[in-house]
Amino acid sequence: MTTPAYRDPNLPVEQRVEDLLARMTLEEKAGQLFHTMLSMAPGGALAEDGPFLRYGTTELVTGRHLTHFNLLGQGDAGAMARWANRMQELAAATRLGIPVTLSTDPRHAFTDNPGASFNSGAFSAWPEPLGLAAIGDAELVERFADTVRREYLAVGFRVALHPQIDLATEPRWSRQSGTFGSGAELSGELVAAYVRGLQGPRLGPRSVAAMVKHFPGGGPQKDGEDPHFPHGKEQVYPGGMREYHLAPFRAAIEAGCSQMMPYYGQPVGTDWEEVGFGFNKDVLTGLLRERLGFDGVICTDWGLLTDAEILGEPAEARAWGVEHLSVAERAAKALDAGTDQFGGEQCPEVIVELVRSGRVPEERIDASVRRLLREKFVLGLFENPYVDPDRAEEIVGAAEFTAAGEAAQRRSLTVLTGNGLLPLRGRPDLYVRGMSAEAAAAYGNVVTDPADAEVAVLRLRTPYEPRPGAFESFFHAGSLAFPEEELKEILRLLDTVPTLVCVNLERPAVLPEIAERAAALVADYGASDAALLDVAFGLSRAEGRLPFELPRSMAAVEASRPDVPNDTEDPVFPYGHGIDVP
Structure with a gap:
C-alpha cells in the first residue's frame, strides 16, 4: 500500500x-474546529464520564472527530x-490517524481556579506572572x-493556554494575577520572552x-467585573487608551506567537x-488579521455557543451581544468574524449543518482546518506523538526547575516599607498568623500569644467580596478594602507587637492603615x-517592584x-515602588 503523502515527513x-x-x-x-475540555480518570485512564463531559x-x-483537548484537573x-499516550493511541486508530493536540491552562504557580489556572501540583512552583513582572527580568521569563x-x-x-497579557488597569478585575501588571511596555518585553521560551526561535x-x-x-472591564458572567460583559474605554492595551499583543505577534484567544468582553x-x-469581525479580521498581520490560529475563549453546566450549576453561553441568535447562527457569525476554533465546545454537527445548508461555504471551513493541521505537522505530532512516562516523572518537578522557581519566588517579593525592622536578626520570639508555625520554627522561637513575641x-490575601455560585466564587472581585472587623483585628496585632x-x-x-502601622x-x-x-x-534578596x-x-x-x-x-x-533591604 502506498504511503499517503501526508504521512511523508520529507514533503513540505x-x-x-x-x-x-x-x-x-x-x-x-x-x-478540527473544536477545542474542548477533558478530564482524566485515575492512573491516567481515559474518562468516559464525569465533570465537563457531555x-x-x-x-x-x-465519533465526533475532535483532536484538540484541554486537560482539566491534576495528577x-x-x-x-x-x-x-492513551489519547494518541485512540486517535491513531481512527480512519486518518490525525494525532490529538493536548493543551493546558497555567500549572506553575499558586492560583487554583478551574476557569483560569491550576496550582503547581507536580510541576515546579513559580510566582504568578505578576511576580515575574515585579522582577521585570526578560531573561528570567524566558527561562521560566x-x-x-x-x-x-x-x-x-x-499548547499552552497562556501567556495572559491583558493589562491590569482596572484594580477590581479578578484576573490580574495572571497578567504582567499595568505596564504596556514591560508586558510587551515579557511576552516576547515568554513566547521565545515556549516556542523557541x-x-x-x-x-x-x-x-x-x-x-x-x-483589562478594561466596567466596574472590574469579569465577562465570564453576564453582569461583567461590558468592556469600556473612557480614557481612550485602546491602543495602549494592544501594545503587548503587537509584541506577541512580532515574537511569532502561534495562537490567539479573544476574550468574552x-x-x-x-x-x-x-x-x-x-x-467581532471588526476586531478579529479588521484589527487582528488585517491591521496587525496575525495569521495563526484564532481560538475563542471557552463556551461561546451552547449553554452548559459548570461545577453542577447551569451556565449560559457567553454569547454577549448575540444572545438572541441560535447556536448555528452564533457559530456562523464567529466564523465570519475570523474565528478558527471554538474553545470549550463539542458540537461539530452544527458546522456540518451550516455547510450542507449553504449558509457557510466549505472553503471557509477549509481555511481554518489548514491552519490547525499545519500546526500539528509543524509540532511533529504525526511523527512523534508519544511520551515516556518514566522520563516524565524525572523531568516534571525536577530539582533544577524547583530550585529556579523557589529563587524566583524570593526575587519577586516586594518590600514596600521596612522602617528599620528588616532584616530580622538572630532567633527572635515569633508570633505567626496566616503561615505555617512549623516553617517559622526554623527561623525563630514560635509563641502562641503575640504579647510574648518580639516580632x-x-x-x-487581597480582600474580595464573596460571590454566589460554585464557579463564580473562584473569581475574586468587588471591594479591595479589608472589611471593618477584619481590619480592626489586624490593627490590634500591629499595635501589640512589631x-x-x-x-x-x-x-x-x-491598605493605607496597614501600611502606616506595620513595622514592615x-x-x-x-x-x-x-x-x-x-x-x-x-x-535572600527581594527585588520586586x-x-x-x-x-x-x-x-x-x-x-x-x-x-x-x-x-x-x-x-x-x-x-514601580519597592525598596531594597540593607
Missing part, C-alpha cells in the same frame, strides 16, 4: 496539509503522560517559559505553541460592533512561607478610568 508541510485536507470528510473537518473521550475522538506526571516547555513536553502538552517539534490571551486586552461605546470579541509575621505584614496581591489591595510591609505574588522568611531574615499601584481608597478606585493604567488619585504606593 503545505503539501502534506493539502493532501490530508483533500482526504477528509466534512465531518472530520468540522471536528460525551465520553472515545465518542469525542472516534502525577506519570499518570498524565500515560493519559496522553523554557522550563514550562520542558515540563509540558514531558507529559504531552503541546520558531515553532517546531520541541515547541509548545503559545495561545496568547485575551485579545484585544481584557463586549465593547461598549467604541466604533467596534457591540458583540463579544469572539464574534510577628502576618500573611494576608509586625511584618505580607500581603498576597492577586489584585491591588487598599511586603507584597507577594505567590511565594512559600520559607521564601518570605528567607527574605525577612536577610538570607509593584506591577501596579496600590490605591488609597475604594472611592479612588471607583473614580478611576478602567482603561487607564495607574489612574487612582494619591495612591498609597505608586507603580
Whole structure:
C-alpha cells in the first residue's frame, strides 16, 4: 500500500496539509474546529464520564472527530503522560490517524481556579506572572517559559493556554494575577520572552505553541467585573487608551506567537460592533488579521455557543451581544468574524449543518482546518506523538526547575516599607498568623500569644467580596478594602507587637492603615512561607517592584478610568515602588 503523502515527513508541510485536507470528510473537518475540555480518570485512564463531559473521550475522538483537548484537573506526571499516550493511541486508530493536540491552562504557580489556572501540583512552583513582572527580568521569563516547555513536553502538552497579557488597569478585575501588571511596555518585553521560551526561535517539534490571551486586552472591564458572567460583559474605554492595551499583543505577534484567544468582553461605546470579541469581525479580521498581520490560529475563549453546566450549576453561553441568535447562527457569525476554533465546545454537527445548508461555504471551513493541521505537522505530532512516562516523572518537578522557581519566588517579593525592622536578626520570639508555625520554627522561637513575641509575621490575601455560585466564587472581585472587623483585628496585632505584614496581591489591595502601622510591609505574588522568611531574615534578596499601584481608597478606585493604567488619585504606593533591604 502506498504511503499517503501526508504521512511523508520529507514533503513540505503545505503539501502534506493539502493532501490530508483533500482526504477528509466534512465531518472530520468540522471536528478540527473544536477545542474542548477533558478530564482524566485515575492512573491516567481515559474518562468516559464525569465533570465537563457531555460525551465520553472515545465518542469525542472516534465519533465526533475532535483532536484538540484541554486537560482539566491534576495528577502525577506519570499518570498524565500515560493519559496522553492513551489519547494518541485512540486517535491513531481512527480512519486518518490525525494525532490529538493536548493543551493546558497555567500549572506553575499558586492560583487554583478551574476557569483560569491550576496550582503547581507536580510541576515546579513559580510566582504568578505578576511576580515575574515585579522582577521585570526578560531573561528570567524566558527561562521560566523554557522550563514550562520542558515540563509540558514531558507529559504531552503541546499548547499552552497562556501567556495572559491583558493589562491590569482596572484594580477590581479578578484576573490580574495572571497578567504582567499595568505596564504596556514591560508586558510587551515579557511576552516576547515568554513566547521565545515556549516556542523557541520558531515553532517546531520541541515547541509548545503559545495561545496568547485575551485579545484585544481584557483589562478594561466596567466596574472590574469579569465577562465570564453576564453582569461583567461590558468592556469600556473612557480614557481612550485602546491602543495602549494592544501594545503587548503587537509584541506577541512580532515574537511569532502561534495562537490567539479573544476574550468574552463586549465593547461598549467604541466604533467596534457591540458583540463579544469572539464574534467581532471588526476586531478579529479588521484589527487582528488585517491591521496587525496575525495569521495563526484564532481560538475563542471557552463556551461561546451552547449553554452548559459548570461545577453542577447551569451556565449560559457567553454569547454577549448575540444572545438572541441560535447556536448555528452564533457559530456562523464567529466564523465570519475570523474565528478558527471554538474553545470549550463539542458540537461539530452544527458546522456540518451550516455547510450542507449553504449558509457557510466549505472553503471557509477549509481555511481554518489548514491552519490547525499545519500546526500539528509543524509540532511533529504525526511523527512523534508519544511520551515516556518514566522520563516524565524525572523531568516534571525536577530539582533544577524547583530550585529556579523557589529563587524566583524570593526575587519577586516586594518590600514596600521596612522602617528599620528588616532584616530580622538572630532567633527572635515569633508570633505567626496566616503561615505555617512549623516553617517559622526554623527561623525563630514560635509563641502562641503575640504579647510574648518580639516580632510577628502576618500573611494576608487581597480582600474580595464573596460571590454566589460554585464557579463564580473562584473569581475574586468587588471591594479591595479589608472589611471593618477584619481590619480592626489586624490593627490590634500591629499595635501589640512589631509586625511584618505580607500581603498576597492577586489584585491591588487598599491598605493605607496597614501600611502606616506595620513595622514592615511586603507584597507577594505567590511565594512559600520559607521564601518570605528567607527574605525577612536577610538570607535572600527581594527585588520586586509593584506591577501596579496600590490605591488609597475604594472611592479612588471607583473614580478611576478602567482603561487607564495607574489612574487612582494619591495612591498609597505608586507603580514601580519597592525598596531594597540593607
